[in-house]
Amino acid sequence: MARVRLYSSLPLEAAHHVLSEALSRRAMVVALCRCRVQYEGRGSSRLGEGERLLIVKPDGVVLVHRPRGHQPVNWQPESRSIEVRLGGGSLLLRSVRERPREVLEVYIDSVEALVVAEDVRDEAEFIEYLDEHEVRDILARHPEELEEGLRVLRVEKPVGQGYVDIFCVDREGRPVIVEVKRVTAGREAVLQLKRYVDAVKSENPGVEVRGILAAPSIAKEALILLRSLGLEYRRIDPAKLYKRYRSELRRRGGGSSARSLLSFLGGG
Amino acid sequence: MARVRLYSSLPLEAAHHVLSEALSRRAMVVALCRCRVQYEGRGSSRLGEGERLLIVKPDGVVLVHRPRGHQPVNWQPESRSIEVRLGGGSLLLRSVRERPREVLEVYIDSVEALVVAEDVRDEAEFIEYLDEHEVRDILARHPEELEEGLRVLRVEKPVGQGYVDIFCVDREGRPVIVEVKRVTAGREAVLQLKRYVDAVKSENPGVEVRGILAAPSIAKEALILLRSLGLEYRRIDPAKLYKRYRSELRRRGGGSSARSLLSFLGGG
DNA sequence: GGATTGATCTCGTAC
């Protein structure tokens, strides 16, 4: 269990002391504080005074969250060093990262709440279902879901500078490129497929090459583009495919996890 | 100033009470807790027991952060409803979102620390410098940075289904499409430019149309592709452009903010 | 609403 200390309305001098020690021990720090923020690196930004949530993780990640919005207003994905320093009436937390060099500076003007947690334990596995990888593997095993007579030759086949999701031949022996999307396909997906089809064509001059975009839906304009390029669209239902073939899937998490998802999907 | 309450090692019954009231008052909640997480929506995920930081913002954003990594392991960008309920030996926080329908469930097994903050005030403006928008505007005012004799006709010109960053004519009267990137350009940027050039060509049959990709650098393979497509690359330095022309920029934040950035860039 | 694009995108992975 994590060892936790809480402080409220901490004077800056005391906060400096607590933060210094917490950071040296690689503790997790959460502070609700008035602060200003400067960032300099790939971009630049300034944020005036206000109350925010400042988070420092044991691995050097720094996050500054405003009271609204999903994303942090400022952050540091990793830090080479995190330092705290008193000066000019505020407590400066300075995080520096190299490659690319980026400096995040949080000028803390007051600390309303401070939580320091050492030894935060979290070893559990995170399991994601139904990502594109998984949908692609199901379709590679069951190409009949796309078209009868389709034979799979390669999965993740390198073509040109990219990778074809599934490389097949149809019942008439024509090469078929399948591009899989687990969300609505847009124009980029169509152009991606087109690129692969063109690459295979150029490697096999004179051969007719088909391209199939497999997605749960497709944007209207993307469909028009797809048809004008002589490509094809097949609607798929990732959740249904999952329910139908889950037993064949080899997951990192094992079969019991797969069953727990199935119960959510309402299947038998 | 925000009104803050802190709790440590809170029994689940007490945590239930505190959380219920906090959520009804739209307070900001930060909890360090043992929990399990389930997510069901556009995708699906499961996370076993471990210690995490649970954040609920006044606007209904929910974040679950593990002790490592920049990104939340689970989240809800907005919630239609957030409910807490005791049952089965744990405290369930359930966030539901519509369009798309997504359900995030955090099963809290113990609460090590809990921070509730009401009226977290943060009205400050967030100012970003040197985003693509800004670099594009500078180049639109100073096309000579790309090529002598270039004349700008349109900025953000709709072409086909997309938008051309800068639409010019060169000294010989040929249309020039400029695509601006503030980071290393990859193959996608080249293809994006190609699309616009083709669209303009198709609208002006028989007219030679040039395409210039302006970026601080370009991936090796992207450069090969660009040349094979008959397009051009111009290196730009966003920071230098900024220093050279910042005085002309009309910013939301006004001139003083611009000056504060300049001091960082080391300019006069 | 849908569609398009940028992002300090982040993150994984293959070469």
Next chain:
DNA sequence: GTACGAGGTCAATCC
């Protein structure tokens, strides 16, 4: 390290 593509991408903007 570079390059490439996925993402529960998010968020802004234009239509």
